Amino acid sequence: MPLESRHLLGLQGMSQPDIQLILDTAISFREVLERPIKKVPPLQGKTIANMFFENSTRTRFSFELAERRLSADVLGFQASGTSVAKGETLKDTARNIEAMKVDMVVMRHSASGAPHYLSQVINANVINAGDGSHEHPTQALLDMYTIREKLGKLDGLHVCIVGDIAHSRVARSNIYGLKTMGAKVSVCGPATLMPRGIEKLGVDVYHHIDDIIPHVDVLNVLRIQLERDAGRLFPTIREFHNYYGITRQRLERSPKPITIMHPGPINRDVEISADVADSEHSVILQQVLNGVAIRMAVLYLLATRN
Amino acid sequence: MRLLLKGGRVIDPVTVRDESLDLLLIDGKIEKLGRTLTSTSVEVIDLKGKIIAPGFIDMHVHLREPGFEHKETILTGCTAAAAGGFTAVCCMPNTNPPIDDESVVRFIQNKAKVALSGLVDVYPIAAVTQGRKGEHLAPLAELSAAGVVAFSDDGDPVFDAELMRRALEYAAMYKRPIIQHAQDLPMTKGGVMNEGFTSTELGLAGMPPIAEDVMVSRDIALTDYTGAQYHVAHMSTAGATELVRRAKARGLNVTSEATPHHFTLTDDAVRSYDTNTKMNPPLRTREDIEAVRKGLQDGTIDVIATDHAPHSYDEKQVEFQAAPFGIVGLETAIGLSVTELVQKGVLSFYQLVEKFSVNPRRILHLPQIQIEEGEPANLTIFDPLAEWTVDPSTFKSKSKNTPFSGFRLTGRSVGVINNGQVYWS
Ligand SMILES: [Zn+2]
Numbered sequence: 001m002p003l004e005s006r007h008l009l010g011l012q013g014m015s016q017p018d019i020q021l022i023l024d025t026a027i028s029f030r031e032v033l034e035r036p037i038k039k040v041p042p043l044q045g046k047t048i049a050n051m052f053f054e055n056s057t058r059t060r061f062s063f064e065l066a067e068r069r070l071s072a073d074v075l076g077f078q079a080s081g082t083s084v085a086k087g088e089t090l091k092d093t094a095r096n097i098e099a100m101k102v103d104m105v106v107m108r109h110s111a112s113g114a115p116h117y118l119s120q121v122i123n124a125n126v127i128n129a130g131d132g133s134h135e136h137p138t139q140a141l142l143d144m145y146t147i148r149e150k151l152g153k154l155d156g157l158h159v160c161i162v163g164d165i166a167h168s169r170v171a172r173s174n175i176y177g178l179k180t181m182g183a184k185v186s187v188c189g190p191a192t193l194m195p196r197g198i199e200k201l202g203v204d205v206y207h208h209i210d211d212i213i214p215h216v217d218v219l220n221v222l223r224i225q226l227e228r229d230a231g232r233l234f235p236t237i238r239e240f241h242n243y244y245g246i247t248r249q250r251l252e253r254s255p256k257p258i259t260i261m262h263p264g265p266i267n268r269d270v271e272i273s274a275d276v277a278d279s280e281h282s283v284i285l286q287q288v289l290n291g292v293a294i295r296m297a298v299l300y301l302l303a304t305r306n
Numbered sequence: 307m308r309l310l311l312k313g314g315r316v317i318d319p320v321t322v323r324d325e326s327l328d329l330l331l332i333d334g335k336i337e338k339l340g341r342t343l344t345s346t347s348v349e350v351i352d353l354k355g356k357i358i359a360p361g362f363i364d365m366h367v368h369l370r371e372p373g374f375e376h377k378e379t380i381l382t383g384c385t386a387a388a389a390g391g392f393t394a395v396c397c398m399p400n401t402n403p404p405i406d407d408e409s410v411v412r413f414i415q416n417k418a419k420v421a422l423s424g425l426v427d428v429y430p431i432a433a434v435t436q437g438r439k440g441e442h443l444a445p446l447a448e449l450s451a452a453g454v455v456a457f458s459d460d461g462d463p464v465f466d467a468e469l470m471r472r473a474l475e476y477a478a479m480y481k482r483p484i485i486q487h488a489q490d491l492p493m494t495k496g497g498v499m500n501e502g503f504t505s506t507e508l509g510l511a512g513m514p515p516i517a518e519d520v521m522v523s524r525d526i527a528l529t530d531y532t533g534a535q536y537h538v539a540h541m542s543t544a545g546a547t548e549l550v551r552r553a554k555a556r557g558l559n560v561t562s563e564a565t566p567h568h569f570t571l572t573d574d575a576v577r578s579y580d581t582n583t584k585m586n587p588p589l590r591t592r593e594d595i596e597a598v599r600k601g602l603q604d605g606t607i608d609v610i611a612t613d614h615a616p617h618s619y620d621e622k623q624v625e626f627q628a629a630p631f632g633i634v635g636l637e638t639a640i641g642l643s644v645t646e647l648v649q650k651g652v653l654s655f656y657q658l659v660e661k662f663s664v665n666p667r668r669i670l671h672l673p674q675i676q677i678e679e680g681e682p683a684n685l686t687i688f689d690p691l692a693e694w695t696v697d698p699s700t701f702k703s704k705s706k707n708t709p710f711s712g713f714r715l716t717g718r719s720v721g722v723i724n725n726g727q728v729y730w731s
Pocket of ligand 1: 540
């Protein structure tokens with residue numbers, strides 16, 4: 001069964017079989033990554049443009065590596081700011097790149113909905129590599145893959161996402177994906193970093209981290225945007241760390257071990273203490289490796305859909 | 307001009323009239339009014355089933371000239387107004403240069419006089435503050451003398467409470483209202499749509515409804531203190547509507563307007579990331595729509611105004627957050643109002659005419675139009691039953707930025723008559 005959509009714009013509305021298919025397909029690509037020769041041919045002759053309108057070294061590298069491992073031809077495009085600041089519109093940029101006969105476009109953009117707009121004005125398959133505060137579907141897919149790898153399942157698990165939920169595309173995609181796969185999802189953070197009506201997505205909202213820790217199987221700890229939020233949305237970094245930082249001391253109060261995830265890059269000793277990030281329950285580096293496999297699976301499934 | 311309008315339903319709240327009458331118009335005047343008029347050498351127009359009303363005025367229009375002629379000009383804006391059933395518009399001062407000086411007022415007046423030979427009256431609204439910067443008062447007395455009908459920094463609020471107080475006091479000497487674009491700025495910084503569950507799902511920065519409510523609340527207190535005249539532009543929230551209702555009950559000189567898009571669409575429309583659903587104030591929730599409709603019904607909201615805000619195709623062909631705020635409204639106003647308000651039992655046609663003609667003129671201290679023998683013919687004629695599909699490519703406006711493309715509407719302008727000029731849609 002091919003994927004329902006020819007684009008990957010988000011996990012909202014993506015069916016359970018489609019998510020299952022991506023996760024299962026990633027298993028074989030994950031295995032490829034363990035081989036001495038880590039390259040397979042399925043995307044030979046396909047051209048993929050990576051359009052990154054927002055700095056993100058790791059996501060860009062992860063996509064590029066996935067594309068090269070699948071033998072695709074890769075174009076890189078790095079810009080910053082919105083179309084207005086740049087002088088050329090997103091539409092013109094995309095159409096110019098498409099005129100070079102590109103088959104797929106991977107886009108990271110600071111504007112929520114930018115990939116949806118792009119998918120309406122070009123013919124190539126569009127893969128959302130993170131749009132504003134909206135969605136980051138491949139991150140959530142690799143998070144789910146990593147949880148399944150570590151704990152053997154998703155159904156029935158309790159995952160808590162911690163931190164700045166309001167501005168997080170990782171949180172939204174994880175909520176959609178995990179709920180579809182049968183997990184229970186909670187979110188925890190100060191009221192000022194909770195977007196309005198988030199509970200209507202079927203998540204429980206917590207403001208005190210110690211109330212939720214004993215009940216969860218997984219903590220997905222979000223990066224705090226130090227420069228943006230401190231002082232207006234919460235008082236100080238120190239206070240945030242004291243009240244929401246994931247520390248060994250906090251985790252020891254839980255009756256069972258908790259799997260620790262973080263989409264990176266980490267602010268050590270802010271949202272997560274260094275010893276927790278490096279502990280045996282942390283799967284942060286597995287996330288990075290699995291990210292390549294998940295992106296290979298997504299690219300492969302979209303490219304071979306027809 | 308010699309016209310005999312036969313069999314139309316004349317609705318004129320000023321002369322308290324609602325009956326089928328013939329009108330004989332000669333040289334721009336209503337020569338005769340009667341049950342069955344006949345006359346020789348006149349053009350006879352059958353208006354059976356149509357409504358003849360005192361000319362409609364849209365008191366919230368962005369004509370864009372001078373400065374943004376690629377979006378709209380005084381000529382194209384007036385043509386869109388005529389096509390939409392308006393014989394008058396008030397134009398907002400966020401032009402370049404802004405309308406904060408008599409010379410700009412004269413420029414607009416002169417252009418309007420020759421556009422369509424003066425068919426559409428254009429009443430400029432001048433800025434409250436110099437350059438619309440919110441720092442120093444514009445020359446309100448000079449601008450009043452030049453003929454502006456109200457003051458507004460629309461697009462932005464007058465945010466400084468002290469300046470707003472002084473503006474209210476000063477404008478009141480000249481019997482001019484301050485029209486406020488009510489929006490608390492820090493609360494809405496970066497916002498591109500209504501804050502609520504939909505903005506949470508879409509990951510778009512929200513503008514909370516309370517940002518409108520707190521500003522209206524503050525302004526009502528200032529109006530109370532100064533005894534001045536205050537008008538809320540494009541009121542969109544349940545909270546602000548209730549505040550205005552209470553202010554009116556206390557006898558304050560507070561009035562308000564609502565736009566067709568705010569009584570028709572919810573923020574659900576933004577789900578498509580269609581930039582034609584982006585305006586300020588943003589589309590709100592079902593509860594807000596119900597409150598606005600209730601406000602229109604009980605008189606809390608005096609006026610229907612469109613906030614006609616043309617933007618070129620290219621300007622809207624961008625990602626949602628980069629797109630400018632605003633949609634065109636002149637050519638869909640009657641259709642949306644009949645479909646959403648009259649057909650759904652919110653307003654009668656008689657009340658609709660009050661919202662489109664009588665009340666805005668009262669707020670702006672303009673002479674009322676009377677459908678009476680000897681009076682100048684200033685008329686809006688519309689078909690209350692015409693069914694049509696919105697096709698932006700047929701708009702007379704230079705811009706086509708509407709979220710209503712493809713909507714099936716009932717009610718459409720047939721034509722307008724004013725200053726001896728006739729325009730059939
Ligand atoms: Zn405004």
